[in-house]
Amino acid sequence: MSTVTVLYIILALAVSAAIAFFYYRQKSTKNWYIFALCRFLSLFILAFILINPKVKHFKYTVAKPVLPVLIDNTTSISKIADSSEINNQITQLLNSQELQEKFDVRPYTFGTSLETGSVGSFKEKATDISNALTTIDGIYGNTIAPVVMFTDGNQTYGTDYAYAASKLNQPVYTVVLGDTTQYEDVRISKINVNNYSYYKNEFPVEVFVNYKGTQKRNTSFKITSGNNTIYQENIAFSPENSSKKITTYIKANQLGVIKYNASVSAILDEKNTDNNSTQFAVEVLDEQSKIAIVSDFIHPDLGALKKSIESNEQREVTIGKPADFVNSLNDYQLIILYQPSNSFQELFQQISNLSKNTFVVTGSRTDWDFLNNAQSDFYKRSTSIEDVQPVLNSGFSTFITNDVPFNQLPPLKSYLGNVTINGDYDVLLQQKVRNITLEDPLLITLENNKRRVGVLFGEDSWRWRAKTYLETDNFEEYDQLISKLVFYLASNKKKERLQVEAKNFYYGNVLIDAAYFNKNYELDANVELDIIIKNKETGFSETFNMQFKNAYFEFENNSLAPGSYSYTVTVKNENISNSGSFTLIPYSVEDQFYNADYKGLKDLSEATNGQVFLLNEQKLLLNELVSNESYKPIETSKETISSIISWKWLLFILAAVLAVEWFLRKYFGMV
Incomplete structure (x- = not known):
């Protein structure tokens, strides 16, 4: 007072x-x-x-320090150790009265992500130790508390956890799960192969085989398809020569998805043979789409478009001047016209005569007087050139778009001006200038007189491809967008109200997207979509409800048994469906390990001023945590x-x- x-x-x-x-x-x-x-x-x-x-x-309160306990919940744990014994040991530690009196114990399980839980089911398909540590550091990084982690140390996903350890503010006490004894082992560590090939062509296969041991060992490697041996080679290993790269070419003699098995024979007394074989698949195609990119000058956009389109092995791109294609337009399924000028006069006449589908890209060197007169699909009154930012139109219904962060992409150079469009068109991207979203389109698709046309009103889209690489370390987001755009423009197939996107084969995890459009082709999220998955070999089928996520319906499953499947997506209370098939290739990266990575976990603990323990050393771990004076309760006052x-x-x-x-x-x- x-x-x-x-x-x-x-x-x-x-x-x-x-x-x-x-x-x-x-x-x-x-x-x-x-x-x-x-x-x-x-x-x-x-x-x-x-x-x-x-x-x-x-009011004074005493807060106990938080003790996060991370439990590796992946299948490799149950493979190399007794899962019930692990859960018993973890439960004993979590229920320790001494530990609970000193710490606020908070258990988590992890695979690729961190979840709350105190008992492991050991069914996760991949291990991301780095993500678990980074997530915990983000939650408790400002507190003085240790982290206890039960794991075998074998990371199969994400960045190296040694890098994550260098940024941690807390000591990590690791409890090693599994056998730390190092056994001799030979395994297939990686296979590089294209997803597609063409009938009667040869495709390359690159296989990496590794040996871990101290003796000289001989083994044999082979690739089979069904009962046929496609390739075979003898391999000699030693401590000094512990890896081998095998490169061969396989001829595609069948159409469709062809499954192959790469295997290496077990060496003497080898404990883990699950990693001695790996399956892979290649889709053999009967034909190849040919795309023409026409320009009378060199620009980085041309190379970016070519690389992006040819990221799909089904497509072949040819770049040339207008005169190069006048007499060969029928050889191409799509003509990309880059910044047309008067030199395109004869080419436009041929395109009109043959009713070819086109993709027009305009920019600072476009001759708008010529372009407006050369075609009747659109007309633009151009004014000044500005930097234009892309804005995604959420109502776009022509095809399912990727989750490309358009608002983060660099601007394009574009002539401003009103656009008049003839035909049934759909706007994918709108223009944004100085934080003002214009009604003028940046990227459209349209159908006119049974022809399909795409128009990008801007140049320097190569910057988009470069930006996606900087953000994601790959070109996939941009390449998939261009691939879908080209697939639509190169085809005259009628637009469907229920669109489904699925791969022809998957490795372990199945992901199928779908989008439903009403009669006006407006995206409709207020419906229920079901997907029926049927195993072609066993006849077993199961119906799943597709979940609406990020503007599309999604089905994801990592528990299906390997095999050939058909699927049918149906709209509830509507007589609309879409069907297809896929092949699930058996693959488990967790099966590649038989031993715990004791050295990696020891390095992790030492780098964070923690300690490493074996599973049967729980008392030592408990004594260290309880007796360590660094972890004290914190008294706080509230006025x-x-x-x-x-x-x-x-x-x-x-x-x-x-x-x-x-x-x-x-x-x-x-x-």
């Missing part, structure tokens, strides 16, 4: 007493002092309510300000005092 408040209370006491005394003393009433006391109390209580004095309270007496009680007392005074005055005849 402040000094000023105390002075106010003293003043209120004095004034209330003086008023009460002089009011009743001058009346010379019998028992006047009783009336004066009542009047004094009522006046003082009223003044006290108006002053409303407050006092500060300090609260409250009134000395509740105003409700003061009002009640005031009313009571006034009532007593009134009744006394009534009794003594003073009223």
Whole structure:
């Protein structure tokens, strides 16, 4: 309570007493002092309510340091160790009274992501130790607390956890799960192969085989398809020569998805043979799409478009001048016209005669007077050149777009001006200039007289491809967008209201996207989509509800058995469906390991000032955590300000005092 408040209370006491005394003393009433006391109390209580004095309270609490316990929940754990024994040991540690008295114990499980949980099911398909440590550091990085992690140390996904350890603020105590003894092992570590090939062509296969051991060993490697041996080679390993790269070419003699098995024979007394073989698949195609890019000058956009389109092995791109294609347009399924000028006159005439599909890209060197007269699909009144930012139109319905962050991409150079479009068109991207989104389109698709046309009103799209690489370390986002655009423009297939995107084969995890459009071809999220998955070999089928995520419906499953499947996506209460098939290739990266990575976990613990323990050393771990004086409870105080007496009680007392005074005055005849 402040000094000023105390002075106010003293003043209120004095004034209330003086008023009460002089009011009743001058009346010379019998028992006047009783009336004066009542009047004094009522006046003082009223003044006290108006002053409303407050006092500060300090509440002290003791917070125990947080102890995150991370449990590796992947299939490799149950493979190299007794999962029930691991859960028993972890449960004993978590339930330790000594540990709970000192720490706020918080258990988590992890595979590729971190989840809350104290018991492992050991069914996750990939291990990302780095992500688990980084996530925990983001949550508890500002606290003084250790991290306990149960794992075999074999990371199969994400960045190296040694890098994550260098940025941690907390010590990590690792508990090694599995056998730390190093056995001799030979394994297939990696296979590089194209997803597509063409009938009667040869495709390259690159296989990396590794040996871990201290002896000289001989083994054999082979690639088979069904009962046929496609390739075979003998390999010699030694401690000095522990890896081998095998490169061969396989001829595509069948159409469709062809499965192959690469295997290496087991060496003497080898413990883990699950990593001695790996399956892979190649889709053999009967034909190849040919795309022409036409320009009368060199620009980085041309190379970016060519690389992006040819990232799909089904497509072949030829770059040339207009005169190079005038007499050969029928050889191409799509003509890309880059910044047309007068030199395109004859080419446009041929395109019109043959009703060829086109993709027009305009920019600073486009001759708009010529282009407006050379075709009737669109007309633009060009004004000045500006830097134009892309803005995604969420209502685009021509095809399923990728989750490309268009708002983060560099601007394109474009002539501003109103655009008139003839035909049924759809806007994928709009223009944004100086934070103002214009109604003018940046990228459109249109259908006119049974022809398909795409128009990009801007140059320097090569910067988009470069930006996606800087952000994701690959070109996939941009390349997939261009691939879908080219696939649509190169085809005359009728647009479907239910669009489904699925691969022809998957490795382990199946992901299928779908989009549904109403009769006006507007994206409709207020429907239910079901997908029926049927195993072609066993006949077993199961129906799943597709979940709506990020503007599209999605089906994801990593528990299907390897094999050939068909799928049918249906719209509930609508007679609309879309079907297809895929092949699930058996592959588990977790099966590649038989031993725990003791050295890696030891390095991790030492780098963070922690320690490494074996599973049967729980008492040592417990003693270290409990006896370490670095982890102490933290006392915190909370200041609260409250009134000395509740105003409700003061009002009640005031009313009571006034009532007593009134009744006394009534009794003594003073009223």
